[in-house]
Amino acid sequence: MPDLWSGRLPGGLDPEVRRFSSSLDVDWRLAAYDIRGSLAHVAMLQTVGILTEAEARTIQDGLTALLDEIVGGAAPWNLEAEDVHSAVEEELTRRIGQVAGKLHTGRSRNDQVALDLHLYARDALRATAAEAGRLAHALLAQADAHQDVVLPGYTHMQRAQPVPVSHHLLAYVWMLSRDQERLRQAYRSADRSPLGAGALAGSTLPLDPDRSRQELGLAVLYENGLDAVSDRDFLLEYLAAATQVMLHLSRLAEELVLWSTREFGFVHIDDGWATGSSMMPQKKNPDVAELIRGRSARTLADFVGLATVMKGLPLSYNRDLQEDKAYLFHAADTVVGALSAMAGLVGNLTFDAAAMARGLTTELLATDEAEALVVDGLPFREAHARIGVRFRDVQDPPAAGADAIRKSLRLRDRPLGPGPDSVRDQIARARRLSWDLDDGR
Numbered sequence: 225m226p227d228l229w230s231g232r233l234p235g236g237l238d239p240e241v242r243r244f245s246s247s248l249d250v251d252w253r254l255a256a257y258d259i260r261g262s263l264a265h266v267a268m269l270q271t272v273g274i275l276t277e278a279e280a281r282t283i284q285d286g287l288t289a290l291l292d293e294i295v296g297g298a299a300p301w302n303l304e305a306e307d308v309h310s311a312v313e314e315e316l317t318r319r320i321g322q323v324a325g326k327l328h329t330g331r332s333r334n335d336q337v338a339l340d341l342h343l344y345a346r347d348a349l350r351a352t353a354a355e356a357g358r359l360a361h362a363l364l365a366q367a368d369a370h371q372d373v374v375l376p377g378y379t380h381m382q383r384a385q386p387v388p389v390s391h392h393l394l395a396y397v398w399m400l401s402r403d404q405e406r407l408r409q410a411y412r413s414a415d416r417s418p419l420g421a422g423a424l425a426g427s428t429l430p431l432d433p434d435r436s437r438q439e440l441g442l443a444v445l446y447e448n449g450l451d452a453v454s455d456r457d458f459l460l461e462y463l464a465a466a467t468q469v470m471l472h473l474s475r476l477a478e479e480l481v482l483w484s485t486r487e488f489g490f491v492h493i494d495d496g497w498a499t500g501s502s503m504m505p506q507k508k509n510p511d512v513a514e515l516i517r518g519r520s521a522r523t524l525a526d527f528v529g530l531a532t533v534m535k536g537l538p539l540s541y542n543r544d545l546q547e548d549k550a551y552l553f554h555a556a557d558t559v560v561g562a563l564s565a566m567a568g569l570v571g572n573l574t575f576d577a578a579a580m581a582r583g584l585t586t587e588l589l590a591t592d593e594a595e596a597l598v599v600d601g602l603p604f605r606e607a608h609a610r611i612g613v614r615f616r617d618v619q620d621p622p623a624a625g626a627d628a629i630r631k632s633l634r635l636r637d638r639p640l641g642p643g644p645d646s647v648r649d650q651i652a653r654a655r656r657l658s659w660d661l662d663d664g665r
């Protein structure tokens with residue numbers, strides 16, 4: 225099959241250039257989106273009279289057959305093709321003949337690849353939000369089941385004040401809910417059609433870009449074609465949101481690693497979610513949490529990689545943009561996989577109330593005691609000093625006792641606090657969060 229530009233450059237590509245410049249092994253993942261975009265483009269070309277009904281039908285039937293094969297898992301038909309767009313068009317030509325040559329009317333691979341990325345990003349964002357929702361629900365189920373189980377809360381990794389397990393887990397749910405808002409914003413940015421921009425400055429033909437936009441269910445049209453073919457903000461927004469998700473997962477992973485040590489013993493990881501050692505027979509290791517913590521490096525690297533590709537690029541399309549896909553796919557796979565693994569890990573955790581109770585010592589009530597003196601009229605600084613003195617030489621404070629801990633929590637049943645009503649209220653509100661990006665769209 226001659227190259228798409230063989231009119232101008234009839235000699236054919238040097239094989240090394242073909243190998244160096246091809247993106248097919250990476251962008252084949254866009255094949256189904258590419259064909260859906262082409263189907264919408266053809267429908268538009270017919271409505272404006274550029275294609276006859278018969279021509280449109282032939283092209284659409286051909287594309288639909290290719291789409292079925294791709295959805296069924298087909299490998300690229302032509303490994304010599306430069307990219308997924310060329311591979312699809314060449315295969316269509318092989319199957320339906322010359323009429324396939326009308327498909328690319330009024331379109332460039334520049335607006336085509338941008339469209340594919342918009343469609344892919346929408347799906348990836350939906351999948352990411354759905355997995356974040358699955359993790360939030362796993363956390364909520366554990367929070368619900370452990371409202372009466374209390375652990376020592378820490379600052380500076382030193383015992384500070386008592387906190388129910390629920391309250392601790394809910395902190396992560398609220399982190400995920402902010403992630404959800406960021407994903408929703410990225411989704412809004414992705415939900416925009418670049419078709420009609422052509423290579424950069426449109427077409428002389430009477431195209432109707434709004435028609436193809438509608439056909440694809442994208443919310444709005446770009447205002448400016450130069451912007452449309454060169455914009456990758458929506459991908460950077462996704463990668464930034466994914467990085468934030470991974471940072472949250474990494475922090476939770478770190479706590480699970482710590483809590484599952486013999487020294488803490490606050491949680492037991494399910495055997496199916498732990499690994500052993502090849503040498504040390506006794507070991508049970510929290511590898512899933514460690515891998516999540518380690519993999520948070522990836523999405524940040526992907527964000528930095530794509531931002532670096534974008535930095536300093538002049539308008540409009542430049543071939544550098546081909547590099548966007550590897551970062552995008554890698555980040556999407558990482559964040560979806562990590563969210564899913566964390567949901568499984570959390571869902572299968574067993575919390576050890578007795579181990580936590582061993583950490584509930586009298587020092588955790590020192591702040592409450594100082595505040596009790598405030599209620600009696602003492603200035604807080606004086607109360608602080610008076611209670612502080614008592615802990616000067618205490619190395620190993622005794623257990624506070626379950627009643628005292630319960631009382632302490634009840635006294636802190638305030639907004640933001642870990643009291644029982646506050647926790648119940650948080651659970652109820654968190655249950656009403658939506659993880660469907662199409663809600664209210």
Ligand code: ARG
Pocket residue numbers: 247251306307333334337541543545546547
């Ligand atoms: N493979 C290219 C990419 O991913 C498609 C667009 C190519 N456009 C061009 N004028 N060479 O960006």
